[in-house]
Amino acid sequence: xxxxxxxxxxxxxxxxxxxxxxxxxxxxxxxxxxxxxxxxxxxxxxxxxxxxxxxxxxxxxxxxxxxxxxxxxxxxxxxxxxxxxxxxxxxxxxxxxxxxxxxxxxxxxxxxxxxxxxxxxxxxxxxxxxxxxxxxxxxxxxxxxxxxxxxxxxxxxxxxxxxxxxxxxxxxxxxxxxxxxxxxxxxxxxxxxxxxxxxxxxxxxxxxxxxxxxxxxxxxxxxxxxxxxxxxxxxxxxxxxxxxxxxxxxxxxxxxxxxxxxxxxxxxxxxxxxxxx
Amino acid sequence: xxxxxxxxxxxxxxxxxxxxxxxxxxxxxxxxxxxxxxxxxxxxxxxxxxxxxxxxxxxxxxxxxxxxxxxxxxxxxxxxxxxxxxxxxxxxxxxxxxxxxxxxxxxxxxxxxxxxxxxxxxxxxxxxxxxxxxxxxxxxxxxxxxxxxxxxxxxxxxxxxxxxxxxxxxxxxxxxxxxxxxxxxxxxxxxxxxxxxxxxxxxxxxxxxxxxxxxxxxxxxxxxxxxxxxxxxxxxxxxxxxxxxxxxxxxxxxxxxxxxxxxxxxxxxxxxxxxxxxxxxxxxxxxxxxxxxxxxxxxxxxxxxxxxxxxxxxxxxxxxxxxxxxxxxxxxxxxxxxxxxxxxxxxxxxxxxxxxxxxxxxxxxxxxxxxxxxxxxxxxxxxxxxxxxxxxxxxxxxxxxxxxxxxxxxxxxx
Numbered sequence: 001x002x003x004x005x006x007x008x009x010x011x012x013x014x015x016x017x018x019x020x021x022x023x024x025x026x027x028x029x030x031x032x033x034x035x036x037x038x039x040x041x042x043x044x045x046x047x048x049x050x051x052x053x054x055x056x057x058x059x060x061x062x063x064x065x066x067x068x069x070x071x072x073x074x075x076x077x078x079x080x081x082x083x084x085x086x087x088x089x090x091x092x093x094x095x096x097x098x099x100x101x102x103x104x105x106x107x108x109x110x111x112x113x114x115x116x117x118x119x120x121x122x123x124x125x126x127x128x129x130x131x132x133x134x135x136x137x138x139x140x141x142x143x144x145x146x147x148x149x150x151x152x153x154x155x156x157x158x159x160x161x162x163x164x165x166x167x168x169x170x171x172x173x174x175x176x177x178x179x180x181x182x183x184x185x186x187x188x189x190x191x192x193x194x195x196x197x198x199x200x201x202x203x204x205x206x207x208x209x210x211x212x213x214x215x216x217x218x219x220x221x222x223x224x225x226x227x228x229x230x231x232x233x234x235x236x237x238x239x240x241x242x243x244x245x246x247x248x249x250x251x252x253x254x255x256x257x258x259x260x261x262x263x264x265x266x267x268x269x270x271x272x273x274x275x276x277x
Numbered sequence: 278x279x280x281x282x283x284x285x286x287x288x289x290x291x292x293x294x295x296x297x298x299x300x301x302x303x304x305x306x307x308x309x310x311x312x313x314x315x316x317x318x319x320x321x322x323x324x325x326x327x328x329x330x331x332x333x334x335x336x337x338x339x340x341x342x343x344x345x346x347x348x349x350x351x352x353x354x355x356x357x358x359x360x361x362x363x364x365x366x367x368x369x370x371x372x373x374x375x376x377x378x379x380x381x382x383x384x385x386x387x388x389x390x391x392x393x394x395x396x397x398x399x400x401x402x403x404x405x406x407x408x409x410x411x412x413x414x415x416x417x418x419x420x421x422x423x424x425x426x427x428x429x430x431x432x433x434x435x436x437x438x439x440x441x442x443x444x445x446x447x448x449x450x451x452x453x454x455x456x457x458x459x460x461x462x463x464x465x466x467x468x469x470x471x472x473x474x475x476x477x478x479x480x481x482x483x484x485x486x487x488x489x490x491x492x493x494x495x496x497x498x499x500x501x502x503x504x505x506x507x508x509x510x511x512x513x514x515x516x517x518x519x520x521x522x523x524x525x526x527x528x529x530x531x532x533x534x535x536x537x538x539x540x541x542x543x544x545x546x547x548x549x550x551x552x553x554x555x556x557x558x559x560x561x562x563x564x565x566x567x568x569x570x571x572x573x574x575x576x577x578x579x580x581x582x583x584x585x586x587x588x589x590x591x592x593x594x595x596x597x598x599x600x601x602x603x604x605x606x607x608x609x610x611x612x613x614x615x616x617x618x619x620x621x622x623x624x625x626x627x628x629x630x631x632x633x634x635x636x637x638x639x640x641x642x643x644x645x646x647x648x649x650x651x652x653x654x655x656x657x658x659x660x661x662x663x664x665x666x667x668x669x670x671x672x673x674x675x676x677x678x679x680x681x682x683x684x685x686x687x688x689x690x691x
Contacts, residue, residue, distance in 0.1 A: 009298070010633040014626070014684065045625055046642040046655050068655045070625035071685075134625065 012124030013131070018075040021118070027081035029064040038145025039067075040158035042137050047073050049138050051145060053084075060084045060092065065138065072131055076122060077138030083115040089146055091115075096139045096146075103132055105172065133160060173214045173246050178203050181240045182218070188229040192273055194220065194237070198265025201255055213248030216241050220252065221260045230254075281574065281582035287665045289314040289570075300635030303673040308453050308481060308614050308661030309639050310503045313567075320566035321508055324559040331555055333532055343558065350565035351548075354513050357568050358479075358498060359489040365521065367514040367548040368556050372480040373403040375499030375514035376447070378551060379476055380407040382524040383497075384445060390416030393443045395473070397422040397430045397459075398651055399452040402644040404478045408447065422448070424651070427605045428455040432463035436470075443473045450482035454643040454659070455604035456587075456614030458482075465494045474520065480504055484663075485583060485612050487576045496520050502560065507567035510557035521547045528553040574664055583613035583662050586671060590615045590660055593675045599687045600678070603652060613662030616643075618654060619678075622685045627658040630684055631677040638674075 031052040038051045048067035053060055063081045080099075084092050095116055101107045102119065109120035125131050141158040148156035183195045194200060204217040218241060222230050234252050241250045262274055287293050290312045295302055304312060324346065330339035332347055352363040360366055369375045384394065394408045398421050405419075412419045422438045424430055430448065439446065446468035450461050461477060468475035476497040479488060483498075484505030490498050496517045503509035516524070526533055526544055530553035535543040544550045571579070588608045594600050599620035605611045619627050628640035641656045642649045649656060660674055682688065 007633060010630060010684070013629065019685070044641070046646065046649070047625075048655070068623070070623035072625075074623075128629075131625075131629070 009124070009127060013128060014071060015121040015124065017118060017121045018071055021075035021078040022071045024078060027064055027078055028066065030066050031062055031064050035154065036145050036149045036156075037154055038141045038148070038156040038158060040137055040141030040144065040160070042073075042133060042160040044133075044160070045070075047134065047137060049073065049077055049141050051077075051081075051138070051141055053145070055089075059086060059088055061086075069137065070131075070134055072122070072125055072134040073137050076119070076135040079116065079119055080138050080142060082118075083113075084142075087115070089149070092142065093146060096143050099139055100136065101172070103135055173205050173216070173244065175203060175205070177244055178205075178216060178218070178241065181244050182237055185233070185236045185240055187223060188232055189223065189227070190274070192270050194233070196267045196270040197223070197260075197262065198267070198270070199223070199260060208248035213246050215249040215251070216244070216247055217251040217253065219255050221255055223260060225256055281578040281664065283582060283665055283667045286314075286574065287667065289316070290665055291315060291318070293665070297635040297637070298633055303634070303636040303670045305660040305662065305666065305670065305674060306637045306639045307663035307666075308504070308659065310509065311484065311506050311663050312665065313506055313508065314570050316570055317506055317508065317563050317566045320563040321559045324562040328562070329558065332558065333549070343562070346565065347556070347558065347561045350511075350561050350563075350568075353565045353568040355515075357488065357572070358483065358500075358513075358515055359491050360515050361491070361518060364546075364548055365515055365518055367516065367521070367551045368561055369499075369512050369514050369551075370510055370557065371501040371503070371512040372478060372499045373407075375497075375512055376404055376476070376478065377407045378514050378527045379445075379447075379497055379499075379516075380411050381527040382551065383474075383520070384408075384411050384417070385415060386525045387523070388415060388417050388444050391418065391442065393418045393420050393440060395420050395422060395435075395439055395443045395446045395468075397435075397448045398424045398648055399428065399430060399449055399455065399457060399459075400447075400645070400648075401449065401453055401478065401480070402646070403480075404447055404449060405647070418442075424457075424648075427610075428452065428457045428603060428648075428652075429605060429610065430457070430459050430464070432460055432467055435464055435467040439467055439471045439473065441471065443468075443471055445474050445476060446471075447476040447478065449478040449480070451485070451612045451614075452604070452645075452648075453481050453614065454645040454648055454657070455616050456481075456611035456661075457604050458610055458612055461493050461495070469494065481612060481614070484571075485576075486580050490515055502564045502567060505567055506570055507564040508557075508560040510560035511564045514551070516547075518547070521551075524551070526550050526553065530554045579664050582664065583666075584608055586662050586666055586668070587611065587613050587615065589668065589671045590662070590674065593671060593678065597678060597682065599682065603657060613666075614659060615661070616657040616659045618657050619681050619685070620687055622681060622687060624656045624658045626685065627681050630681045631658070631674075634673060634677045634680060636670075636673050636677045638677075 031054050034052040035055045036053040040049045047069035050066040052064050054062040063084050065077045083095050098113050106126050112119055122135050125135050144158035145156040185194050199221050201219040206215045208215045238250050238252050292312045328343045330343040332344040351366050354366045355363040408419045411417050422435045451458050465475040474496040477495045479498045479500040483500040498515040501512040533545050533550050533553040535545050594602050594617050601618045603616040624640035628638055631638050639659045
């Protein structure tokens, strides 16, 4: 059959290794008795996953999965089982976090922990937003199970929420994103970037007070406490931060402690422009 | 020759100018929602470009014109299903809202604890969950008529299940999941013989076949505009005049009242009593254009066209090893909906491969989880047809099916 646009995406989506995991029976089934049991459903497609874990000396000695689902969701949960076996529950949480970052934030495959190396084959799924849910179902179910277990529960239930937005909104926010956003803002008087001038004293990232998203608190100074352009500059900084995806609340605090000193704080380039040698 | 010219009709639908994954769009998901012809899209924009005003509330020219075009839609809907009069047609958002209106306005008022609502095993969640809510709230019992091996509901099975306590028999005229056609008039008779009212879920039937509520004798008919070329946001509940008269309002607010004092109100006449608040004006206006389009096609010609294509789809599926087809084997007993599974391949993955060929099919449980459990499957892939589908679409479907089997090596040993 001749290849076309749809075919190459399809090949990328259903990599052979995924179909192999889908067909592999190693971790299929159910453990009885078990220490952790988690059941998850995606109400949109009806897919189901059931995870049972046995623990020995704080480590996952055995893990099995049941339920039904597509190649993507089954292969992903089969990889989950393979990666978890022999590790601690803390390892399991780390693997889940790394996998979710890989799927939702499209992080590089090199960042995946070694135990999850094969998950790189799921990279093609990220082009199909509706299918990302399939890959995450097992992992979200696992996290729900671990959460319940940490509170003394042995049974957990996970129900997926329609569409990907809630997850997408909770993307991690990095200081680099904050730097990139305020970097281009210039001091209105001397036309040099406030970052180069060293006017930014610090930044904090916290969850927003209400709803999904992040709260960013930026502490900065002005070239002089009486700077007439102060309010205008603060507004530009505020605006630049508010535009970062996932940022819900922005605080810009002024600080004159310490007082801005270009000799100590500005970059070499800015000092050149300011005529400070 | 009354043969319907689908290729010509296709030219009326602008969406077919687009490509999907580099291929022409093959749309086999009309049971979910249909595509819209130019005339409907134009009617929708024309309403907002030329007429827009709130209705039943003003005396100015725009209000008068707006009311006229929307009331014309109501009259066309009445004519389309052969209702006694336009006042038997209540504007709602969709079939789901129509059924909920019956649950709230009729069942809550007239049903007593211990009495029964009867449905069938074929029902869409929208004709099941409203009754579950009612059952929980009012102590009413919910019971179901079983389907046979081919997914059919027979009058005999209904007669065996109905009891003197059954006050309402609510069933779909055509199954969205399997395509099964119900013997509607016979089922209505079973209800009436037992002293119950009959509600027909016409979401899948009304867009595809001649509908005659007076020949059926049903007390209610629910259907959606978006499955019959109209915009989403408009649908109808038909009710027999004497039944609607004895119903309470569902939503309270503007438009549904006659007189309001601080502590009480009197209700407007039927159907306005059930139409609180400003309706989806443009959608209601454009509904009329959809009826005009369907009437110009002719519902009998349309049915013949779909039946012929359904037969071809069934032939394609039956010719392939490892494929299970659900629903009646006789195309006369089904509408243009074909549900199937490919051995060892999850419906989601089937749908994805079809999509790579530009073919849109629905996958999943089709809002019929109890039925899927009965069929012992988590879900199916479903191809559904409408007037714009052609034999080329069936050929594309056949290519997609071959590709699914090749891609997932169905039949080959692992």
